[in-house]
Amino acid sequence: MLERVTIDGAVAAWFREKGWTPFDFQKDVWARMAAGESGLLHATTGTGKTLAVALGAWQALRSESPRGLMVLWVTPMRALAADTTRALTEALAGVQGREKSAPQWSLGLRTGDTSSSQRASQSRKPPTLLVTTPESLSLLLSRENARDFFADLRCVVVDEWHELIGNKRGVQTQLALARLRRWRPELLTWGMSATLGDLHAAKRALLGPRGEGALVEARLKKKLAIDTLIPATPERFPWAGHLGAKMAEQAIAEIDAHNSTLLFTNTRSQAELWRQRLLRLRPDWADLVAIHHGSLAQEERDAVERGLKEGALKAVVCTSSLDLGVDFLPVERVLQIGSPKGVARLLQRAGRSGHAPGRASRVTLVPSHSLELVESAAVQSAIRKGHIESRASPVAPLDVLAQHLVTIGLGGGFTPDALLAEVRETVAYENLSGESWGWCLDFVRQGGPTLRAYPDFRRVTPGPDGVWRVADKRLALRHRLNIGAIVSDASVMVQYFPRGRKLGTVEESFVARMKPGDKFWFAGRLLELVNVRDLTAFVKKGAGSGATPRWMGGRMPLSTTLADEMVETLARAAEGNFSSLEMQAAKPFLQLQQRWSALPTPRTLLAETLKSREGWHLFLYPFAGRNAHLGLASLIAWRAAQMAPGTFSIAVNDYGFELLSGAPRDWASDLPRLIEAHSLDATRDEVIESLNAAELARRRFRDIAQIAGLVVNLYPGERKSARQLQASSSLFYDVFRKYDPENGLLKQAERELLEDELDVKRLHAALTRMNKRRLAHMQLKRCSPLAFPLIAERFRESLSNESFNARIERMLAQLNAAADA
Incomplete structure (x- = not known):
């Protein structure tokens, strides 16, 4: 394509003024867009993807006089939408300023933060280019005049496609794109991404199963430096309880040596704890170290983002809320606290530093225990090999489809x-059965066979002309208030007493355990609870110490790509290869594991058995991730109970799991039968038998019921509490199980439980792989270094914090003494 591109004079002049030269991939995109091609652009973070697609659209469409909305730009996050709007405003001003006689493009932003007056103005006179989110796009499609609003649309851009492709928001986006393409068959569609494994699958999900388009990859060698903070005294018995507390002083030294640093954590609780820890060591940084996560109020996040852009903050402790392409040029360093859990996630976070063409990105891993030293070595090895996780679109989620039917x-x-026919033009629903489609129509028309007597479930009804519409204005308003596929645990707003600033939200279950006067850390502040009223926790500044909120869903499982590389790394260690700094630091731990037991390898399945005062232990290390291990442990315990009745305690982590029986078990002789691999269907059935699957599916059903509009969180002027939502969804769940067992949402809850929460396909693959490996059974005299974190995990669930810490310290003292003997 490069030989056909002619760069617009205004674009060329603006690039020269900036001192830039267009990259080949940018010119390739410009040529393809000028030729009317759609496609996916894959390029490293901070190399100019936004300019490639934005200026490609401007050059392709600039000859047309803008009458209405011509370009729609979809981003996954509000913060990214605002930042993208600023970047596009600068770019458009730069190129349009040179051709003032030509038609001038206007630019708008529409998210949940856009004021009603701005939305009204955009409706009267749409901007030429509109930046929005999947939820706001669905809201635009729910307008009665939606087709007229999009009548002049020529191009849709989906930014950070890797963030959307694997979840229901991505499905929501696929459905919206299918609708827009139906209205505008020649619509240009471009996606942008930085960290994807299977690019062709990603392009297909973006453009549809029959969509043709280009795949443009930027062949740029962006400098990326990855290193690890090596603990002064690496532990021989790793455990995750301290969340890397011992590394705080080393982290502070790194922060102190640079102007601006992002510290990424994997959970909001961990972010709150790390900010406390930093300020205990450096109280003079109180105004220089901020916190950023998804539960903070928009105003709090905006203030932090401004501070980063202006270079006013020394460090920000954050979660995935800052993963995406917000441009913080002053950021020099990224610290990843604990395991990144995946290769793509680490690359994405590394790109937050040096976020500009020609600038190097640097990320430093801060291990919270010795096993994460091995992970650090493994993730660097995976990156050198180019092994990055793939993401697949969810398959036919009926809750999203039901919501979309009401929207349309x-x-x-x-x-x-x-x-x-339109819905089947998406990858998510290309194989949607007629039966499922018929169920969805019946569900939005009258709530299915069990709810047809209730008017609130008659949302979409066919008219005499054969067109299905929403006629009830009250139901229409309720639907618009609840559009979206983001479902979080019911939350309580935290606000200064009596009518002060809102700080953000914590989960209702956390506040429910507190009484007035109790203190907790939130938004980097110690707060004292005054009272709770109308789903608002009123607080004042506290003193002393307090608890840290826990948010559900914070534990991400280790990716298959990283887990496999980790086992390869351990296999090299078993052969005496400790070549990297990380493996040198982990050497005492790994050599002790070899001395007392063995190391896992791709060819062996390590099984350890131990008889202790607690009972008969089995430790297995499939390295299949926390979710799959929960299912595997439950399955093997269930099989063991079929062989000989008994009860078992279970502990899991990303590396393996423990089964503990109070009665004698000959684990060694039983193990071959316990890990037998059958068909995927048989494994699925056994997993359902081995768990309280109905209760787990009931919890999953609540989220599905909200997305489908069966249970609504927001009513005009009010909001339901967690207890009300759970009670409502549980009632529907029980009614459907009794009177409508073929209900589509019920089936979906069971499917998502198995596919997402328990990861049955990965579980079955792990079971199959376990059977192909040579069983390396080790009879332990005492707890091994690999087994120790599993025992600690089990203690954590059954002991108070004080007794847990005391017991762990006693165990560590005894084990270290044995190791030194």
């Missing part, structure tokens, strides 16, 4: 046959 019923209505 509001947005001018639909005829079932035409909409079915």
Whole structure:
């Protein structure tokens, strides 16, 4: 394509003024967009993807006089939408300023933070280019005049496609794109991404199963430096309880040596704890170290982002809320606290530093225990090999489809046959069965066979002209208030008493355990609870010490790509290869593991058995991730109970799991039968038998019921509490199980439980792989270094914090003494 590109004079002049030269991939995108091609651009973070696609759209469409909305730009996050708007404003001003006689493009931003007056103005006179989010796009599609609003649309851009492709928000985006393409068959569609494994699958999900388009990869060698903070005294018995507390002083030294640093944690609780820890060691940094995560109020996050951009902050402790492409040029360093859990996630976070073409990115891993030293070595090895995780689109989630039907019923209505054909133009629903489609239609028309007597579930009804529409204005308003596929645990707003600033949200279950006067850390502040009223926790500044909130869903499992590389790294250690600094530091731990037991390898399945005062222990190390290990442990315990009745305690982590029986078990002789691999269907059935699957599915059903509109969180002027939401969804769940067992949402809850929470496919693959490996059974005299974190995990669930710490310290003293003997 490069030989066909002619760079617009205004673009060339603006690039020269900036001292830039267009990259080949940028010119390639410009040529393809000028030729009317759609496609996916894959380029390293901070190399100019936004300019490639934005200026490609401007050059391709600039000859047309803008009448209405011509370019729609979809981003996954509000913060990214605002930052993208600023970047596009600068770029458009730079190129349009040289051709003032040419038609000038206007630019707008539309997210949940956009004021009603701005939205009204955009409706009267749409901007030429509109930056928005998947939720706000769905809201636009729910307008009665949606087709007219998008009548002049020529191009859609989806930014950070890797963030959307693997979840329901991505499915929501696929459905919206299918609708826009139906109205505008020649619509240009471009996606941008930085960290994807299977690029062709990602492009197919973006453009549809029959969509043709280009795949442009930037062949740029962006400098990336990855290193690890090596602990002064690496532990021989790793455990994750201290969240890397011992590394805080070393982290502070790194922060002190640079102007601006991002410290990424994997959970919001960990972010709160790390900010406390930094300020205990450096109280003079109180105004220089901030915190950023998704539960903080928008105003709090905005203030932190401004501080980063202006270079006013020394460090920000954050979560995935800052993973995406927000441009913070002053950031020099990234510290990853604990395991990144995946290769793509580490690369994405590394790109937050040196976020500009030609600048190097640097990320430093801060291990919270010795096993994460091995992970650090493994993730660097995976990056050198180019091994990055793939992401796949969810398959036919009926809750998202049901919501979309109501949205389109509001947005001018639909005829079932035409909409079915349109929906099947998405990868998510390309194989949607007629039975499932019929169920969805019946569900939005009358709530299915069990709810047809209730008017609130008659949301979309066919008219005499055969077009299905939403006629009830009250139901229309309720739907618009609840559009979206983001479902979080019910939360309580935290606000200064009596009518002060709102700080953000904590989970209702956390506040429910507190009484007035109790203290807790939130938004980097110690707060004292005054009272709770109308789902708002009123607080004042506290003194002393307090608890840290825990948010559900914070534990990410180790990716298959990283887990496999970790086992390869351990295998090299078993052969005496400790070549990297990380492996040198982990050497005492790994050599002790070899001395007392063995190291896992790709060819062996390590099984350890131990008889202690607690009972008969089995430790297995499949390295399949926390979710799959929970299912595996439950399955093997269930099989063991079929062989001889008994009860078992279970502990899991990302590396393996423990089964503990109070009665005698001959684990060694039973193990071959316990880990037998059958068919995937048989494994699935056994997993359901081995767990309280109904209760787990009930919890999953609550989220599905909210997305589908069966249970709504927001009513005009009010919001439901967690207890009300759970009670409502549980009632529906029980009714469906009794009277409508073929209910589509019920089936989806069971499927998502198995596919997402328990990861049955990965579980089955692990079981199959375990059977192909040579069983290395080690009879332990005492707890091995690999077994220690599993025992610690089990203690954590059954002991108070004080007794847990005391018991761990006693165990460590005894084990270290044995290791030194």
